[in-house]
Amino acid sequence: MNKVLICLHGSDVTPRFDLTTEVLIASIADNGIVQDERTLVLPQASAEKLCHMILTEGVHAIICGGIEDEYYQYLSWKRIHVIDSVIGHCDQVLEHYRGGTLQPGQILKDRGRHAE
Amino acid sequence: MVHRSLPQIAGLFEQSVSLPTLLDEIPLGLAILDRERRIHLINRTLEALTGYTREEARGISCEFILRSNICLEDCPLRQSKPISEPVGIEGNIVNRDRQKIPVCMTFSPVRDHHGKLVGYLETVQDIRLIRTLSSKSGQTFGFGQIIGRSPEMERIYQILPVIAQSDSSVLITGETGSGKDFVAEAIHQASPRAKDPFIKVNCGALPETLLESELFGHQKGAFTGAAENKPGRFRLAHNGTLYLTEIGDLPLALQVKLLTFLDDRIVYPLGGTRGFQVNVRVIAATHRDLEQMVREGRFREDLLFRLNVVRIRLPALRERGDDVRLLLDHFLQSYAGKLKKPIKGFSARALKALLAYPFPGNVRELKNIVEYALTICQEDHIHTRHLPAYLMDPKTVHDREVRESPTRVNEGVSVLKGDDVSALDWSAVERRMILEAMLKAGGRRSKAAAMLGWGRSTLWRKLKEYGIDA
Numbered sequence: 001m002n003k004v005l006i007c008l009h010g011s012d013v014t015p016r017f018d019l020t021t022e023v024l025i026a027s028i029a030d031n032g033i034v035q036d037e038r039t040l041v042l043p044q045a046s047a048e049k050l051c052h053m054i055l056t057e058g059v060h061a062i063i064c065g066g067i068e069d070e071y072y073q074y075l076s077w078k079r080i081h082v083i084d085s086v087i088g089h090c091d092q093v094l095e096h097y098r099g100g101t102l103q104p105g106q107i108l109k110d111r112g113r114h115a116e
Numbered sequence: 117m118v119h120r121s122l123p124q125i126a127g128l129f130e131q132s133v134s135l136p137t138l139l140d141e142i143p144l145g146l147a148i149l150d151r152e153r154r155i156h157l158i159n160r161t162l163e164a165l166t167g168y169t170r171e172e173a174r175g176i177s178c179e180f181i182l183r184s185n186i187c188l189e190d191c192p193l194r195q196s197k198p199i200s201e202p203v204g205i206e207g208n209i210v211n212r213d214r215q216k217i218p219v220c221m222t223f224s225p226v227r228d229h230h231g232k233l234v235g236y237l238e239t240v241q242d243i244r245l246i247r248t249l250s251s252k253s254g255q256t257f258g259f260g261q262i263i264g265r266s267p268e269m270e271r272i273y274q275i276l277p278v279i280a281q282s283d284s285s286v287l288i289t290g291e292t293g294s295g296k297d298f299v300a301e302a303i304h305q306a307s308p309r310a311k312d313p314f315i316k317v318n319c320g321a322l323p324e325t326l327l328e329s330e331l332f333g334h335q336k337g338a339f340t341g342a343a344e345n346k347p348g349r350f351r352l353a354h355n356g357t358l359y360l361t362e363i364g365d366l367p368l369a370l371q372v373k374l375l376t377f378l379d380d381r382i383v384y385p386l387g388g389t390r391g392f393q394v395n396v397r398v399i400a401a402t403h404r405d406l407e408q409m410v411r412e413g414r415f416r417e418d419l420l421f422r423l424n425v426v427r428i429r430l431p432a433l434r435e436r437g438d439d440v441r442l443l444l445d446h447f448l449q450s451y452a453g454k455l456k457k458p459i460k461g462f463s464a465r466a467l468k469a470l471l472a473y474p475f476p477g478n479v480r481e482l483k484n485i486v487e488y489a490l491t492i493c494q495e496d497h498i499h500t501r502h503l504p505a506y507l508m509d510p511k512t513v514h515d516r517e518v519r520e521s522p523t524r525v526n527e528g529v530s531v532l533k534g535d536d537v538s539a540l541d542w543s544a545v546e547r548r549m550i551l552e553a554m555l556k557a558g559g560r561r562s563k564a565a566a567m568l569g570w571g572r573s574t575l576w577r578k579l580k581e582y583g584i585d586a
Contacts, residue, residue, distance in 0.1 A: 012180070016210055109180065110175075111154070
């Protein structure tokens with residue numbers, strides 16, 4: 001079982017880890033099927049408290065947008081796989097994560113009329 | 117794929133000119149947004165500030181690219197009543213290098229000749245320099261973020277302003293944790309280039325091919341996956357400073373390319389035929405003995421000569437005498453404020469233990485120890501029981517003399533017993549020490565760190581550095 005936490009801003013991955021007020025936690029079975037999915041609303045935005053929650057929840061990987069190096073290093077040190085600078089809708093991002101194709105810095109957002 | 121032509125400005129000059137080229141010359145981050153706050157265009161200064169290229173940013177809502185607290189907390193463009201006049205707000209952004217940068221942003225509506233809103237113009241100004249200058253006014257000893265009043269540091273403070281005003285390449289050497297990054301940034305901030313970008317590249321963090329593209333950029337189609345043109349860090353640092361940390365880890369092939377750049381100041385992106393003239397000051401740093409590496413054929417002598425125009429050797433903390441006490445008090449005050457704890461100081465025994473400790477991880481280790489102690493401590497003074505356990509181990513303190521020897525071999529780990537130390541370089545010795553400690557500690561990093569006399573973060577960093585997957 002693989003537990004992943006996505007920091008949310010509406011239904012997108014949040015641009016800032018430290019300003020996250022909502023997270024999605026998904027438990028993914030070895031065959032890639034999502035066993036459990038829940039959204040938590042945090043009482044306040046705090047990078048320290050979010051790190052603590054990530055550790056206590058036993059999360060294996062987190063997906064977020066911008067994260068300060070201090071927290072990135074800390075979580076990596078705690079053996080949590082941090083996939084940062086991700087831009088996209090949480091469903092699409094989770095889909096890529098399940099498929100093993102999600103990379104740090106990946107942009108999965110519709111560019112509207114600016115798309116080539 | 118459709119070729120996208122660059123927006124042009126017509127009627128201003130005799131011939132129409134490219135808008136991005138014009139915006140690139142403005143030393144202030146600029147973003148042009150449409151009515152839905154999607155990015156049309158960003159200039160080179162904003163590319164350097166955020167780490168996103170204009171191709172990556174195009175069509176994405178600005179909050180995902182700028183990643184400012186203003187975007188999420190108080191975006192003037194999201195308010196029910198649309199802005200009619202430019203608005204300026206101070207905030208911060210987190211860029212792709214994971215740095216939090218204080219900025220001043222302005223938001224202005226753009227209207228057509230009928231007064232109809234067509235988009236927005238955002239400016240983003242890096243105000244790190246202003247913040248540094250204002251924080252320096254209350255500080256009587258130090259330079260930039262560097263603190264210390266020992267004679268060794270005084271000598272460095274005296275030469276830093278002179279070095280900052282020159283435009284020569286600088287080589288900073290010193291043990292891990294001695295503050296090389298802070299010195300590099302302080303030189304940039306005190307130099308005439310302070311308003312322009314300070315771009316840091318860790319030469320040891322990326323494989324050779326990626327590093328080449330990261331430094332020098334690439335042309336679209338140069339290799340599989342090169343879907344867009346990438347300017348590279350040298351071009352992003354145009355008019356500013358490029359800081360190459362861990363220069364000793366730069367592969368030989370790239371050493372030649374760097375040498376060529378230092379000679380003619382032209383950057384040739386991967387897969388490109390055209391060179392770009394770039395005005396960049398290079399500051400390099402390493403904890404390695406480059407002269408020794410030259411003797412071993414692992415570092416080019418001519419590159420060493422080019423970089424070694426000005427050399428700053430940062431003393432290890434154990435050579436800085438009373439600075440240990442000063443730094444202990446400084447970080448105590450700093451973390452007590454941050455963690456909102458009313459801790460007044462260290463007990464006599466705790467202070468004695470700290471002053472007797474050799475700090476092989478230098479200022480970084482000292483800072484981590486103080487942070488740890490403050491986190492643990494629930495009283496008004498830090499006692500020995502609040503300090504990391506390895507600090508109170510008499511063997512660790514006894515090892516001080518051993519660490520001060522040229523090879524700094526830690527007796528707590530017996531890896532070298534029976535080995536011919538002289539046949540190994542320091543990296544090999546250190547790597548073997550780590551492996552031995554990890555083995556003895558049964559894979560437990562905290563215990564291994566204690567055996568080595570390091571903080572856990574130092575051990576973690578070293579494991580990463582040597583590619584040990586523990």
